[in-house]
Amino acid sequence: MLTQEELSAARKRAAAALAEAGIVLTSAEREAIEVADFGLSRLDEIGLELVVYVNTDLVCAKELVLFPGQTCPEHRHPPAGGSPGKEETFRCRRGVVYLYTEGDPAPNPACRPPDPESGAFTVWHEIELRPGDQHTIPPNTLHWFRAGSEGAVVSEFSTTSTDELDVFTDPRIARETVVRDS
């Protein structure tokens, strides 16, 4: 849950990060930046800011903003409606992102999850993305990611986005952010 003030402040911070990365938004896009707290009310630690450019029946493109040290929690995009699930490519534009996915676990991962005891972070194959680096995540593959100390801007190129179908490892998570008046 976020207050209107928290939502507004996060949108401004995300818009500033995108502007610093040289990304031009329309004023309507700036005012509609999606702020996801995943229902945990700890936005600075666990959250994600998004601009959805396009999301057709075939293709989706977004910019993702992570505040310094902010984590997008572990999830996968399951098969649905005849699709094998969302395939997504992350391309780092600014800052550093540590992406964790299925595969050989890193012996000394760069990140610790926000809740080490929660059991909500189970994949530890580490991919470090710096500006110009990118990685494609196959459908239905567990992943989570965290920004370095300067935050990050990441472009996402994918098949259709159906966020409401995402499966999170942490059962406490609700994908839709609830905003209260004050």
Place this chain on the structure above:
Amino acid sequence: MLTQEELSAARKRAAAALAEAGIVLTSAEREAIEVADFGLSRLDEIGLELVVYVNTDLVCAKELVLFPGQTCPEHRHPPAGGSPGKEETFRCRRGVVYLYTEGDPAPNPACRPPDPESGAFTVWHEIELRPGDQHTIPPNTLHWFRAGSEGAVVSEFSTTSTDELDVFTDPRIARETVVRDS
């Protein structure tokens, strides 16, 4: 046809335009920038420079660079292999792009085609794209586009790209660029 020197110079120009737009490329990407002269050997007038970030069986993402006044000639992406044809979204990042597509013709279009007498430019519905503006072109729809006097950088988000299947209105066009030694 381009000489190696022309190819190299165009790659440097395109890389500079992308850097000015704040877009970070790896050195391998800079050295592999695609330069398309469409077989017409008039690159400054009719051509396109491309960086392909990803092109899977489902999704493609590219950056397009247009030099000042450069035109990408009229074409469509026809149905193929069970797909309705490539759906593509253009998002302007820098400069101005005039996109012409099927629909009501503009009474006073901003652009004249490079060869007004060629019959190779037949669609005149005009969409002006400035930084932050975008437009989605449905599959199998004729379109061409031209940069304003400062050139342009455009992100393209699409389904799979199969450039070799593109159908150009101008029968002289060959999509693949031939490079000769000198």
